[in-house]
Amino acid sequence: MAYKVPRPADGTFLPCVxxxxxxxxxxxxxxxxxxxxxxxxxxxxxxxxxxxARIIRKEVLIPGQTTKLVLDxxxxxxxxxxxxxxxxxxxxxGERVPLTIxxxxxxxxxxxxxxLVLGKSTWLLxxxxxxxxxxxxxxxxxxxxxxxxxxxxxxxxGGGTGIAAMHHIAKGFARAGHExxxxxxxxxxxxxxxxxxxxxxxHEILVATNDGSHGIKGFVTDALRDYLDAHKNVAEVxxxxxxxxxxxxxxxxxxxxxxxTVSLNSIxxxxxxxxxxxxxxxxxxxQFACVDGPEFDGHQVxxxxxxxxxxxxxxxxxxxxxxxxxxxx
Amino acid sequence: MAExxxxxxxKPRVAMREQPAIERVGNFSExxxxxxxxxxxxEAARCLQCRKPACVKGCPVEINIPGFITRLAEGxxxxxxxxxxxxxxxxxxxxRVCPQEVQxxxxxxxxxxxxxxxGEKLEPVAIGRLERFAADTFAAESACDELTGKPVCAMPRDxxxxxxxxxxxxxxxxxxxxxxxxxxxxxxxxxxEPGGVLVYGIPEFRLPKATVGREIDALRAQGVEIRCNxxxxxxxxxxxxxxxxxQAVFIGVGAGLPKFLGVPGESLVGVYSANEYLTxxxxxxxxxYPAYDxxxxxxxxxxxxxxxxxxxxxxxxxxxxxxxxxxxxYRRTREEMPARREEIHHALEEGVHxxxxxxxxxxxxxxxxxxxxxxxQRMCLGAPDASGRCRPEAIPGxxxxxxxxxxxxxxxxxxNRVLLQDTPEVTLNKWGYxxxxxxxxxxxxPGVYAGGDIVTGAATVILAMGAGRRAAKAIARxxxxx
Numbered sequence: 177m178a179y180k181v182p183r184p185a186d187g188t189f190l191p192c193v194x195x196x197x198x199x200x201x202x203x204x205x206x207x208x209x210x211x212x213x214x215x216x217x218x219x220x221x222x223x224x225x226x227x228x229a230r231i232i233r234k235e236v237l238i239p240g241q242t243t244k245l246v247l248d249x250x251x252x253x254x255x256x257x258x259x260x261x262x263x264x265x266x267x268x269x270g271e272r273v274p275l276t277i278x279x280x281x282x283x284x285x286x287x288x289x290x291x292l293v294l295g296k297s298t299w300l301l302x303x304x305x306x307x308x309x310x311x312x313x314x315x316x317x318x319x320x321x322x323x324x325x326x327x328x329x330x331x332x333x334g335g336g337t338g339i340a341a342m343h344h345i346a347k348g349f350a351r352a353g354h355e356x357x358x359x360x361x362x363x364x365x366x367x368x369x370x371x372x373x374x375x376x377x378x379h380e381i382l383v384a385t386n387d388g389s390h391g392i393k394g395f396v397t398d399a400l401r402d403y404l405d406a407h408k409n410v411a412e413v414x415x416x417x418x419x420x421x422x423x424x425x426x427x428x429x430x431x432x433x434x435x436x437t438v439s440l441n442s443i444x445x446x447x448x449x450x451x452x453x454x455x456x457x458x459x460x461x462x463q464f465a466c467v468d469g470p471e472f473d474g475h476q477v478x479x480x481x482x483x484x485x486x487x488x489x490x491x492x493x494x495x496x497x498x499x500x501x502x503x504x505x
Numbered sequence: 506m507a508e509x510x511x512x513x514x515x516k517p518r519v520a521m522r523e524q525p526a527i528e529r530v531g532n533f534s535e536x537x538x539x540x541x542x543x544x545x546x547x548e549a550a551r552c553l554q555c556r557k558p559a560c561v562k563g564c565p566v567e568i569n570i571p572g573f574i575t576r577l578a579e580g581x582x583x584x585x586x587x588x589x590x591x592x593x594x595x596x597x598x599x600x601r602v603c604p605q606e607v608q609x610x611x612x613x614x615x616x617x618x619x620x621x622x623x624g625e626k627l628e629p630v631a632i633g634r635l636e637r638f639a640a641d642t643f644a645a646e647s648a649c650d651e652l653t654g655k656p657v658c659a660m661p662r663d664x665x666x667x668x669x670x671x672x673x674x675x676x677x678x679x680x681x682x683x684x685x686x687x688x689x690x691x692x693x694x695x696x697x698e699p700g701g702v703l704v705y706g707i708p709e710f711r712l713p714k715a716t717v718g719r720e721i722d723a724l725r726a727q728g729v730e731i732r733c734n735x736x737x738x739x740x741x742x743x744x745x746x747x748x749x750x751x752q753a754v755f756i757g758v759g760a761g762l763p764k765f766l767g768v769p770g771e772s773l774v775g776v777y778s779a780n781e782y783l784t785x786x787x788x789x790x791x792x793x794y795p796a797y798d799x800x801x802x803x804x805x806x807x808x809x810x811x812x813x814x815x816x817x818x819x820x821x822x823x824x825x826x827x828x829x830x831x832x833x834x835y836r837r838t839r840e841e842m843p844a845r846r847e848e849i850h851h852a853l854e855e856g857v858h859x860x861x862x863x864x865x866x867x868x869x870x871x872x873x874x875x876x877x878x879x880x881x882q883r884m885c886l887g888a889p890d891a892s893g894r895c896r897p898e899a900i901p902g903x904x905x906x907x908x909x910x911x912x913x914x915x916x917x918x919x920x921n922r923v924l925l926q927d928t929p930e931v932t933l934n935k936w937g938y939x940x941x942x943x944x945x946x947x948x949x950x951p952g953v954y955a956g957g958d959i960v961t962g963a964a965t966v967i968l969a970m971g972a973g974r975r976a977a978k979a980i981a982r983x984x985x986x987x
Contacts, residue, residue: 251740265697271789271798272697296798312697314734445789445799448695448736449921450705450761451781457772462765467923481772484874488774492800499795 229264229313232286234306237369242292242337243302244278250285252277252315258323258348259439259471262287262315263447266300270311273297274444274466276341276416277316279373287315290340290369296496317447318470321345321414321437328411329355329379331403333396333425335417336362339369341439342416350377354411357382357403361396361421365389397424404432412437415474419483426474436474440465442482443489457481515615518628519548526854530824533709533792536851537601542580545638549578552630555614560632563612565971566592566599566678570609570632577635586643589636594681595674595720595970597644598703600637601712603967604845609633644719665689665984668751670737670924673701674966675757675957677721678973679980680729686986689728691751693735698788701759702966705788706780708818710825714787738927743953753952753980756931756939757973760958762919766810770868775802775876779811779819779915786822804911807831808879810865811915812842817849819913820857832858832907834865836884836897860907862886864897869906878906918963931955938962946976954980 233246252262261276279288291298304310330349334342339360350356358374361384368390374381382399383391392399396417404410412435415425422438429436442454442465449467456465459476463469522538523529529536540548552574560570569588576585589596603609609632610616616629665688669676672694680690698704703717725731735741737758746754763778765771782801785791789799807823809816812835823831833852835842838861842849853859863881871877883903886895920937932940932949939948939955946954956972958964981987 251735255740269790269797271800312734314695314697314736315740317736317739445781445784446696446705448739448761449923450763451784452763452765452778453781455765455772462767462771478772481874485772485774488802489800492794492802496795496798496800 229310231304231306231308231310234304237290238367240293241367242290242369244288244290244340245301246286246288247310247313248285249287249313249315250282252313253280253282253285253287256280256282256287256316257320258345259318259321260316261318261447261470262289262313263317263444264289264301264310264314265312266297266304267311270300271297272312272314272445272447273301274317274441274447276344276439276470278340278344278370279347280316280344288340290337292337295493296500299497299500314447318466319468321348321471323348323352325352326411327353327355328409329357329407330411331357331359331400331413333359333361333400333413333415333417333421334370335360335396335415335421336367337369338415338417338421338439339374342414343370343373345414345416345439346374347377349414355379359384359396359399359403361385361399361417363387395424396421397428400425401428404429404434410434413474414471415439419479419486422474422477423479426477426479430475437471438474438477439471440469440477440482442470442485456485515551515553515618515627516547518551518631519544521631521634526851526856529710530855533825535713536710539641540634540638542582542638542642545577545635545642546580548631549574549635551615552578553614559612559614560609560630563609565608565967566974568592568609568636573639574630574632574635577639582639582642585635585639589639590681592974593636593970594678594724595703595717595966596636597640597716597720598674598712599967599970600633600635600640601716602707602965603633604965605633606846608967640720641716644723664750665986666691666751667753667755667980667984668693668746669755669757670741670743671695671701671756671758671957671959672699672721672731672733673757673759673957673969674703675969675973675976676701676755677724678970679755679757679954679956679977681724681727682974682977683980684724684727684729686981688981688984688986690730692729692731693737693741694731694733695736695739696788697733699731699733701757705784706815706818708783708787708822709792710821711818736923738924743924743928743931743950747952752984753954755946755973755976755980756924756948756953756955756959757957757969758921758924758959759969760918760920760938760963762921763914764917764919765914766865766916768865768867770870770876773868773870773876774874775804775910776868776912777914779809779815779913780918782819782913783815783822786826792822792826801826802911803827804909805829806909807911807913808834808860808907808909809913809915810834810879811917812837812844813915813917814844814848816913816915817844817852817857819915821852821855823911823913824855824857828911830858831856832860832909834860834863834879834881834907836862836864837886837895838862841894862897863907864899865912866904868912876910876912878908879912880904880906918958920959920962928953936962944975945979946972947979952983 230248235244278290332346357380358378359382362368363386384399414437415422416439444454447466454465457478573585573588610629613629669692763780785801790797791799791801803826807828809820862884867880869878883900884897887898890896930950954976956976957969
């Protein structure tokens with residue numbers, strides 16, 4: 177078996193001998209795609225993405241709910257910037273699912289994804305173990321976060337699974353010299369993510385839980401309001417999380433006049449600007465979240481419309497989830 | 506009595522079997538069933554074997570049409586297929602989706618003759634159906650084994666590498682042409698399945714995905730490498746490829762940006778671009794939901810806006826997904842519709858309504874952000890405009906509402922900028938399409954070629970293939986292969 181292809185750290189490809197995989201049984205998905213090329217057997221050949229999207233590490237962050245995957249995907253890792261996302265398909269009959277890149281390591285050739293088990297596709301994704309491969313991984317997609325170098329404080333707000341997505345953006349601001357204040361929230365203490373990862377570069381971490389089990393009792397907006405009242409020099413607020421949370425953050429910052437960026441999670445199919453399923457209304461204009469975003473000016477976004485469009489397939493989603501032998505928690 | 510020697514009057518064209526309309530609206534299987542061997546041989550015998558065949562000039566990839574038809578008339582399918590593949594990488598596709606009436610068949614001399622006995626016009630030779638027959642029959646007899654043993658698979662030459670971005674008809678043509686000359690061709694495709702519009706756009710009932718897959722497998726067997734999930738301009742940049750030693754890069758990314766009307770209510774749930782609707786159903790196989798995971802809403806009353814082939818595809822798809830009423834909304838009349846006559850005929854046969862001389866002015870919601878109706882302005886035809894078509898003009902005050910729970914927009918596509926924004930060195934025209942040298946397809950960036958819809962704007966499969974063929978020839982000359 178010649179599956180384990182050595183790979184240089186910079187994400188480029190090593191030529192390797194094709195003979196073995198041609199004769200091996202049970203080709204993993206990527207091999208099938210390349211197909212059998214008899215006269216190339218034994219010759220030097222560029223295998224490209226043949227080993228892409230294998231799960232190197234799987235870590236359950238919240239049992240039954242939230243999982244972190246580290247994937248071997250050097251061609252994605254080499255180009256991934258804060259704010260980018262990927263589209264994946266778990267299996268051959270699967271749907272295309274967008275997930276934000278929570279971290280990328282071009283040296284190791286890996287990307288990190290964090291997901292909440294919400295329906296059939298994320299449930300199936302959660303069934304995969306270390307060493308197994310995704311059927312398809314496509315990216316990095318979307319415009320990267322607009323980051324100007326500078327020292328002014330940037331407040332990064334994350335809610336639920338959005339904390340992981342926010343983490344990559346916050347890291348980008350920290351690397352550009354900004355003082356990063358992370359505001360994270362969840363229902364309870366054991367549902368909080370990435371607090372340690374954020375500590376590595378955050379100037380300050382403000383925590384809010386609904387039940388008061390960690391940090392202040394209340395919502396991320398309560399912590400954010402206190403911070404904005406005490407600090408006048410905030411350059412930008414970035415919010416990633418559930419739609420009501422992003423909407424609440426945008427409404428809160430509006431009277432303060434602080435630039436507010438939100439990362440929208442509309443329904444996507446191709447993720448490359450071909451269909452407009454992900455269209456959102458920003459300042460009265462149609463924008464495609466997959467290529468014009470996913471980040472937009474929170475003060476311009478029509479959140480009501482976004483919420484309605486996100487609910488378009490609720491009956492299908494519920495049906496699919498129930499039929500795959502699981503139930504909504 | 507001495508018999509006067511006259512040429513026998515050609516027989517009428519051999520009809521092709523079709524699924525009856527009443528049956529086919531209940532499934533996604535192919536509508537046209539193809540010729541049998543006897544039918545194909547009989548139709549092939551109609552060809553007059555012109556000394557200067559006009560049909561070849563009508564074909565954008567210059568297939569040796571009399572050549573392959575002679576073989577078919579003799580029953581030599583392999584020989585016929587070999588001739589087709591000399592110039593066409595996708596004969597099973599072209600035989601199905603080309604508008605032959607304006608190309609090869611439109612030029613066929615038979616079509617310009619009248620039957621002396623009845624005085625009726627004759628029909629041209631069914632070149633498309635014969636091409637399809639040859640490709641399907643050859644494939645059924647295991648094309649790949651045959652192909653790999655043939656000289657058409659030249660041994661790879663060292664160090665000749667060409668990259669194609671996009672895997673639609675133009676790139677597949679470039680790949681087929683160059684790999685037959687021994688060039689290592691790598692195709693970078695953004696979606697998870699190769700074929701471009703052949704897999705996400707044209708529905709199964711017109712072009713089965715298995716047929717497309719077979720022709721792509723034949724290219725793979727010829728040594729073409731296809732990397733799916735690689736987005737040009739995101740995962741891989743044109744400059745990366747030039748730096749990596751590719752001697753030429755062909756850009757064939759199509760015109761995939763859907764156009765919207767920009768009228769109120771366009772974001773209501775139930776309003777789709779045809780691209781989204783067809784991608785869900787074709788690429789995502791949503792017609793087989795829940796066996797496949799991609800869902801699509803099955804509309805009860807569906808309005809399809811537009812009059813081209815994409816509108817016909819969307820309307821016929823909606824019927825097959827169980828819609829009770831499907832209306833095509835078009836601002837001119839049936840005569841001006843850009844769709845192929847055959848497609849309009851099939852759609853009408855299946856029960857699609859035509860709502861002609863209507864222009865949408867708003868989408869009306871039900872108060873819960875769901876589509877409830879389309880507000881339409883009645884039009885009449887005015888004086889011909891610059892394009893020669895009559896300009897539709899609004900009839901003041903004549904506005905009505907067409908109730909519908911789904912609206913599918915098929916009003917054209919534009920240039921998708923994902924790759925182009927990453928490649929500013931490539932010059933674009935004012936519509937955002939790539940400017941190329943007409944003879945060679947070369948862009949303003951040396952070594953980088955382009956063809957298909959990203960150059961011309963939305964056109965046909967065969968025109969994209971013709972552009973691919975021109976670019977491939979130019980690349981081959983540049984590499985010193987011809």
